[in-house]
Amino acid sequence: MSLRTPPVPHDTKTTDFGGWEMPVEFDSIRTEHEAVRERVGKFDVSHMGEITVSGPDAERLLQRLTTSDVGALDPSESQYAAITDEHGIMLDDTIVYRLPADQDEAYLFIPNAGHDEEMYDRWVDHRDEWGLDATVTNRTEEYAMFAIQGPDSPDLLGAETNVDLSELSRMDVVSGTVAGTDSLVARTGYTGEQGFEVLVPWDEGGTVWDALDCQPCGLGARDTLRLEMGFLLSGQDFDPEEEPRNPFEAGIGFAVKLDTEFVGRAALAGVNVEGPEEKFVGVRLEERGVPRHGYEVQNTDGERIGHLTSGTMSPTLGEPIGLGYLPAEYAGEERSVRVLIRDEPKKAHTTAPRFLP
Amino acid sequence: MSFEIPDDCRYLESHEWARTENGTVRVGITDFAQDELGDVVFVELPEVGDAVGIEDAFGVIESIKAVSDIYAPVSGTVTGANETLIDEPELVNEDPYGDGWMIELDPDDEADLEDLLSPEEYREQIE
Numbered sequence: 033m034s035l036r037t038p039p040v041p042h043d044t045k046t047t048d049f050g051g052w053e054m055p056v057e058f059d060s061i062r063t064e065h066e067a068v069r070e071r072v073g074k075f076d077v078s079h080m081g082e083i084t085v086s087g088p089d090a091e092r093l094l095q096r097l098t099t100s101d102v103g104a105l106d107p108s109e110s111q112y113a114a115i116t117d118e119h120g121i122m123l124d125d126t127i128v129y130r131l132p133a134d135q136d137e138a139y140l141f142i143p144n145a146g147h148d149e150e151m152y153d154r155w156v157d158h159r160d161e162w163g164l165d166a167t168v169t170n171r172t173e174e175y176a177m178f179a180i181q182g183p184d185s186p187d188l189l190g191a192e193t194n195v196d197l198s199e200l201s202r203m204d205v206v207s208g209t210v211a212g213t214d215s216l217v218a219r220t221g222y223t224g225e226q227g228f229e230v231l232v233p234w235d236e237g238g239t240v241w242d243a244l245d246c247q248p249c250g251l252g253a254r255d256t257l258r259l260e261m262g263f264l265l266s267g268q269d270f271d272p273e274e275e276p277r278n279p280f281e282a283g284i285g286f287a288v289k290l291d292t293e294f295v296g297r298a299a300l301a302g303v304n305v306e307g308p309e310e311k312f313v314g315v316r317l318e319e320r321g322v323p324r325h326g327y328e329v330q331n332t333d334g335e336r337i338g339h340l341t342s343g344t345m346s347p348t349l350g351e352p353i354g355l356g357y358l359p360a361e362y363a364g365e366e367r368s369v370r371v372l373i374r375d376e377p378k379k380a381h382t383t384a385p386r387f388l389p
Numbered sequence: 390m391s392f393e394i395p396d397d398c399r400y401l402e403s404h405e406w407a408r409t410e411n412g413t414v415r416v417g418i419t420d421f422a423q424d425e426l427g428d429v430v431f432v433e434l435p436e437v438g439d440a441v442g443i444e445d446a447f448g449v450i451e452s453i454k455a456v457s458d459i460y461a462p463v464s465g466t467v468t469g470a471n472e473t474l475i476d477e478p479e480l481v482n483e484d485p486y487g488d489g490w491m492i493e494l495d496p497d498d499e500a501d502l503e504d505l506l507s508p509e510e511y512r513e514q515i516e
Contacts, residue, residue: 056454062453322430322451
């Protein structure tokens, strides 16, 4: 199977991510990471899915397939949500945008890379099963998506758009132009910095990308930036096959609105009462080494208690950090643990998943 | 992209270089290898006195994005390990053939070096 490619040809190292051939780094992960934390950087995230939902039952369909309260969204607002199966296991996480009134479509949601077809099918199948009147369209290859992130992002993007970015609150989305191209501009991101994501017509991707005059960043820096914030990576920190987790385990209970009706609600109501047995935690290594996906975590007696799902050397902290699942009693307070690296137990302690203040 | 491949080194297909100075073989990873790995953040090296076999993994190098074993170009006894890399692993990126060296070996048989790739052969491999 050939890889899908973004609209902009990037002359740099690439990697297969969710079936897409995406830039992994342009200069170096550290350089790109620092640019975003200290100034501004741009990411081509055109591998993210785009699915629009419109029609009389659009809100009901989205409400019943995501864990958040879609009914609470006004036009030009968005929210983070999980997409769960009937057991409350996360299939993906997403941002649901209620589009501005001047747009033809009512809602847009963003599945992760490689999940767009699966989520399109899920929406269409449930629509038909429930007899709802909604039009669902997979527009993944109609939209290029770029993230502009970092403290200088309002100035950088502000110079190229007719949108008054100072009027945009977190999670807002508006229509406007970027580099003269009709776009959606949202104050969202995956880095923990102030920043924006713009959706532009696929064929205009190159024009907009080239107009954004700042450090280009690859998926490598995107990963280290999100890891420092404890943000989940779909397919790695949770995955219905490899790492089946519910939103309470994964630390995103805030995105579960049990007073709404959705697939998985009954199962999650039970988890909410009993509390999850395991929780998503941060782990900081006290010895040299780099925690990685899949590494075993032990208690101080050398017994296996869990494993890491992500890890790296934090460019901001200069220290090794990891994320993973441990028994719930290890969450919430600092506990001594060991991370097994090449059969050597390394001293570590638990923290909140978010490593930066 | 053009990578530095010094004429005074011999090379392994796994991207290590070996350079002989006064009977000692100094070992590191190539410019191409450091570029592929990206930002090096951790290096694990053997102790002085350890014996290493030809093409044995004698150490581990980790960048932000990847973990890689480092292989010995010849068998011998470790006579030096670059301790500076513990605190400054980025030297591997900045100066792979100089301050970013990894270990020094007393080779069991110096003639083994002749079995390694020449600079020209290594250049052909990566281009």
